[in-house]
Amino acid sequence: MTDTTPIVDVLCVGAGFSGLYAAYKAAEKDWTFAGFETAPDVGGTWYWNTYPGARCDVESIYYSYSFSEELQQDWTWSQRFAPQAEILSYINHVADRFDLRRHFSFNTRVVASTWLPEAGLWELTLDSGETRRGRYLLAGSGGLSAPKDLDVPGLENFTGITVSTSRWNIPLSDLEGKRVAVIGTGSSAVQCIPLIAEVAKHLTVFQRTPNYVFPARNAALPNTVVDEIKSDYPAIREECRHSIGGIPERPVYDKAFDVSEEERRERYERAYELSGFNGVGAEFTDLLLDVKANETASEFVRGKIRQIVEDPAKAAVLEPRLHPLGAKRSCFGTDYYETFNRPNVSVVSLRDEPIETMTADSIVTKAGSYEVDAIVIAIGFDAFTGPLFGLNVSTPATGKLQDAWSDGVRTFLGIMTAGFPNFFMIAGPQSPALASNVVVTIEQAVDWITDLIEHAKDQGADVIEATAEGQDDWVTITEETVNQTLYATTDSWYRGSNVTGKPTTFLGYVGGVGKYRRMCTELAKRGYTGVEIGGETVNASIGRIDEEIA
Numbered sequence: 001m002t003d004t005t006p007i008v009d010v011l012c013v014g015a016g017f018s019g020l021y022a023a024y025k026a027a028e029k030d031w032t033f034a035g036f037e038t039a040p041d042v043g044g045t046w047y048w049n050t051y052p053g054a055r056c057d058v059e060s061i062y063y064s065y066s067f068s069e070e071l072q073q074d075w076t077w078s079q080r081f082a083p084q085a086e087i088l089s090y091i092n093h094v095a096d097r098f099d100l101r102r103h104f105s106f107n108t109r110v111v112a113s114t115w116l117p118e119a120g121l122w123e124l125t126l127d128s129g130e131t132r133r134g135r136y137l138l139a140g141s142g143g144l145s146a147p148k149d150l151d152v153p154g155l156e157n158f159t160g161i162t163v164s165t166s167r168w169n170i171p172l173s174d175l176e177g178k179r180v181a182v183i184g185t186g187s188s189a190v191q192c193i194p195l196i197a198e199v200a201k202h203l204t205v206f207q208r209t210p211n212y213v214f215p216a217r218n219a220a221l222p223n224t225v226v227d228e229i230k231s232d233y234p235a236i237r238e239e240c241r242h243s244i245g246g247i248p249e250r251p252v253y254d255k256a257f258d259v260s261e262e263e264r265r266e267r268y269e270r271a272y273e274l275s276g277f278n279g280v281g282a283e284f285t286d287l288l289l290d291v292k293a294n295e296t297a298s299e300f301v302r303g304k305i306r307q308i309v310e311d312p313a314k315a316a317v318l319e320p321r322l323h324p325l326g327a328k329r330s331c332f333g334t335d336y337y338e339t340f341n342r343p344n345v346s347v348v349s350l351r352d353e354p355i356e357t358m359t360a361d362s363i364v365t366k367a368g369s370y371e372v373d374a375i376v377i378a379i380g381f382d383a384f385t386g387p388l389f390g391l392n393v394s395t396p397a398t399g400k401l402q403d404a405w406s407d408g409v410r411t412f413l414g415i416m417t418a419g420f421p422n423f424f425m426i427a428g429p430q431s432p433a434l435a436s437n438v439v440v441t442i443e444q445a446v447d448w449i450t451d452l453i454e455h456a457k458d459q460g461a462d463v464i465e466a467t468a469e470g471q472d473d474w475v476t477i478t479e480e481t482v483n484q485t486l487y488a489t490t491d492s493w494y495r496g497s498n499v500t501g502k503p504t505t506f507l508g509y510v511g512g513v514g515k516y517r518r519m520c521t522e523l524a525k526r527g528y529t530g531v532e533i534g535g536e537t538v539n540a541s542i543g544r545i546d547e548e549i550a
């Protein structure tokens with residue numbers, strides 16, 4: 001049968017923050033666009049992660065689109081950290097306001113993405129078996145959208161309620177009066193544990209690695225603050241774009257040992273009150289560079305845990321000692337450590353007693369058996385490569401993306417990858433997405449990609465590809481940047497080490513969104529160094545440009 005579906009300019013996977021902004025930009029440029037989304041509606045992360053307590057931990061006034069002044073004037077966030085439902089309403093509002101929903105096919109999974117060199121087109125195969133063709137393929141498939149496989153031994157034996165934070169599908173009341181287990185103590189678990197503890201008969205938290213959890217200090221946003229922000233939004237957004245983490249920075253100039261122990265302690269106390277990513281972990285310039293400096297902040301947090309948690313044995317289990325503060329993503333919770341003072345909450349260290357198996361009604365560890373009625377799985381995601389490999393991207397010349405990356409991820413700017421023409425990742429691996437306010441990175445990436453496509457169109461070129469040299473340079477820059485920091489020392493999803501068999505390469509660029517933006521802008525100004533456009537390349541060392549813009 002002949003496929004009569006029209007060829008579009010842009011094919012896009014995902015209808016979260018990334019896909020929706022890509023659709024907006026394509027419409028602005030008058031390009032045809034076809035988006036595909038597995039979920040029945042828009043929202044991405046905020047459609048899927050509906051577990052109790054889910055909310056952002058980058059403040060909502062920054063964790064939102066900046067591309068429309070009218071949008072940011074009209075929308076009013078109710079809280080410092082909006083709950084999932086409010087963020088989802090916001091994304092729906094954006095989709096309606098800019099009439100973006102019409103560009104997407106929902107309930108539609110992309111199962112294969114194949115480059116057709118003769119035609120210079122991508123062909124997507126959908127789970128219905130139908131195909132769609134287009135000139136450019138944008139992956140807005142998310143960094144944290146593929147839940148990790150349930151690699152907990154014996155889970156299949158359990159016959160009670162099993163629910164995962166990333167695909168939550170029960171009312172919290174289903175856990176009322178039940179003996180509940182939560183497996184995992186990352187950001188998702190930290191948010192839901194206090195709320196589950198309130199309804200459960202007993203909650204047992206199975207913790208593999210204790211992490212640093214700060215009080216989120218969420219609160220209603222007073223009108224005065226909202227008005228102040230709205231009167232200055234363009235300047236605030238500009239500050240975010242040129243910052244390290246995509247949020248306004250608190251200026252800090254000294255190192256941890258530049259000040260006395262007493263002053264250090266006072267400053268950590270004040271920073272602890274602030275919370276957020278400008279809190280304790282950002283108090284001195286060397287906290288992510290020097291393990292001894294970091295230890296002063298880590299020990300401060302452990303002291304807080306000992307103060308809050310009344311039972312010293314529980315406190316000892318909860319104290320993080322296996323990695324420096326901030327080297328894997330810090331967590332922000334409400335009454336997290338306080339929850340362990342409840343008589344109905346206990347914690348099991350899986351380091352001391354790993355799970356051996358499960359029976360119909362129990363979790364069996366090396367040391368004993370825990371009878372439970374429900375298990376909440378909060379074990380995280382197969383970050384970045386999980387969703388990308390799910391697209392089965394391939395070209396006849398290069399083969400599959402998963403084979404090209406079998407020894408680890410290799411990208412140009414976290415946006416393109418050599419050997420895969422006209423394929424672009426929005427907030428992909430080796431971009432600043434991992435360690436930033438992701439919406440800032442998404443907007444910047446989509447703007448850069450669409451400018452590049454427009455530039456190529458103006459040149460009459462149909463095919464755009466990262467050069468191998470440009471990619472090698474970028475991989476070197478990301479590695480050299482991270483190797484100067486303590487991020488490089490710690491196992492987590494940041495490095496792919498949370499998934500068995502996944503090659504451990506650091507999955508982000510940690511030089512800051514501001515410096516990254518300068519690099520991307522500079523490359524564009526020089527005629528897109530590192531990119532082959534219609535067979536033409538501007539040759540230059542990206543490493544040298546990195547030094548020039550430092």
Ligand code: FAD
Binds near residue numbers: 110141142188436442
């Ligand atoms: P997503 O929102 O992940 O959307 C990708 C979409 O692509 C999904 O809907 C998925 O169904 C779809 N998709 C994937 N593969 C396919 C396929 N093969 N076919 C069809 N559709 C497909 N970041 C922050 O900066 N601040 C925060 O406070 C923050 N909080 C978070 C809280 C949680 C619980 C989680 C999980 C993540 C959080 N993040 C946060 C990261 C968050 O993922 C990003 O901020 C952002 O939402 C990513 O948007 P996206 O559109 O790129 O991807």
Ligand code: N01
Binds near residue numbers: 183185186492498
């Ligand atoms: O996942 P995680 P998450 N058996 O990978 C443990 C964003 N986010 O969904 O550390 C037993 O962080 C694992 O232990 P260990 C944010 O970027 C933001 O919580 O690998 N335990 C860990 O404790 C975040 O970083 C918010 O030893 C197992 C936990 O499960 C990212 O999403 C909210 C295990 C997984 O933690 C992921 O967060 C939620 C096993 N087999 C998410 N496998 C905000 O607050 C894993 N674990 C905005």
